[in-house]
Amino acid sequence: MAMRRFRHSAALAATMAACFAAPALAQDDDAPGERRSRLDVTPYIEAAQVVTAELQPGSDVFTYTRLAAGVDAAISGRNSAASVSLRYERSIGWDDDVADFDTLTGVARGSLALVPQTLTLEAGGLAARTRIDRNGATSIGGFGANSDSTTQIYSVYAGPSLQTQVGDVEVTGTYLVGYSRVESPDLVPASSTGGLVDVFDESVSQAASVRAGIAPDMVLPVGLGVGAGWNRQDISNLDQRIDDRHVRGDITVPVTREIALIGGVGYEDVEVSSRDALRDSDGDPVIGPDGRFITDESQPRQIAYEAEGLIWDVGVMWRPSRRTSLTATVGRRYDSTTYYGSLSYAPSANSSFSVSVYDDITGFGGQLANSLNGLSTNFEAIRNPVTGDLGGCVGGVEGENCTLAGLGSLRSAIYRRRGVSATFSRVMGRTQLGLGVGYERRKYIAAAGTVLAPLDGITDENYWVSAYAGRQLDRQSSLNFNASASWFETGLDNAGSTLGYSASVSYYRTIIAGLSGTAAVGLDGITRESLPDYTSASALLGLRYSF
Secondary structure, eight states: OOOGGGTTHHHHHHHHHHHHHOTTSOOOOOOGGGSOOEEEEEEEEEEEEEEEEEEESOOOEEEEEEEEEEEEEEEEOSSEEEEEEEEEEEEEESSTTSOOEEEEEEEEEEEEEEETTTEEEEEEEEEEEEEEOTTSBEEOSOOOTTOOSEEEEEEEEEEEEEEEEETTEEEEEEEEEEEEEEOOOSSOOBOTTSOBOOBOOEEEEEEEEEEEEEOTTTSSSSEEEEEEEEEEEEETGGGEEEEEEEEEEEEEEEOSSSEEEEEEEEEEEEEEEEOOBOBOTTSOBOBOTTSSBOBOTTSOOEEEEEEEEEEEEEEEEEEEETTEEEEEEEEEETTEEEEEEEEEEEEETTEEEEEEEEEEEEOHHHHHHHHHHTBOSSOEEEEOTTTOOEEEEEEOSSBOOOTTTTOOBOBOSEEEEEEEEEEEEEEETTEEEEEEEEEEEEEEEOOTTSTTGGGTTOEEEEEEEEEEEEEEOSSSEEEEEEEEEEEEEEOSTTOOEEEEEEEEEEEEEEEETTEEEEEEEEEEEEEESSSOOEEEEEEEEEEEEEO
């Protein structure tokens, strides 16, 4: 029996197939043309005084002044939508032991319909500060002006996506390119055995896909499609590379008005390769001034992993309404069983719940670009009020909005990652709530005989949670809370586990038009097995003028 509810299920199957075969850069499904026209741009300047007390392992007290300028913007129209939060900050220490430093942080996500309902340009960017521990784990908590082992993370991506109809055949295609970079930390972390952590440097990631298909009940009772994809990541550290190409066909079989069976079969060729580090006369790897291994360009590339052959998946799709969608699949890829899927539930325009299960091979830069593209184009940045840094999640009722919460490790090595993440957000009148949780397991891939060989087959596990809440008390004041925590454990010998956490409460009050005051307190820390724990408490008083 033909099922009208599944007229578009072939397109959904194509999206699922793209996530299966080219997950490095997934596509956002926002529809800018459905939004009301809106333009809200708020530049601001800010001055604040901060006191940070180290609770352990020492008892020092640091005082510094924070000066900042930034802009928050939200734009939407018939053919475009974008959200931006950008901030530059200068911290000035009041003591010789507290270094002055500059920080640029921001997140942006936009979509522009070049040809309405046919050709769209997607783009996004991220700048954030993070701290690196000796086992490679990251912490996004505020560690104040006296922190070491901190670094800046940058990522941008852009590309077109196509969706058109040729008779009964729907044709879709995407090409997205991303660039990610991690600056060298002030103090390069070393493992418990004295070996330096090879911190990710920079990478270029590309993903392209094309598909043609017919929906169920258009020509046949079932939906059919055929497509191809390519995923390429080039990492500067030791010239590491992922090259993944595939072709596949898929089918959608409606069972009821709400349920369809889906499946696909194809061929994939995956190769992971790299070069070794330059060696000195004693055979030891040469390390550059930035603390990273120097690549030996004179040596040939070495294969770390390759898989070629049949790939397949089968699953179920459930769409009881336009606000609820579930996809669950099982298949074979990378010479092993793979599971992936998604759940999206938005009972109203003010609340949403989503779950994502994933399995892919990527590097840190490709993962970051993928997370950026998963953001909604309609969000509000959640920042630590004491440090000004971005929190683990942004506020929004669409998309997977917790880009920074699950960073995990900053190691340069390529890895296969498997995990699950869930986000919840709700707006209730004057109250806004958000929660994100996740788990990720990374298994590193490295070529034998290279400096990264000890990492091959080693697994890292990362559990994370991020939450925020805001309440508009009256027309002049509001109260906000945000917190994040991540527990990281690595399989490296004697590296141990790390628990990083951050929490803050802030009160905002309008003084006169454009001028507001802020009072905030925060608690940040990191707990480690092989090093002393670090905990600090901070308090802030500040003024902001918004133009």
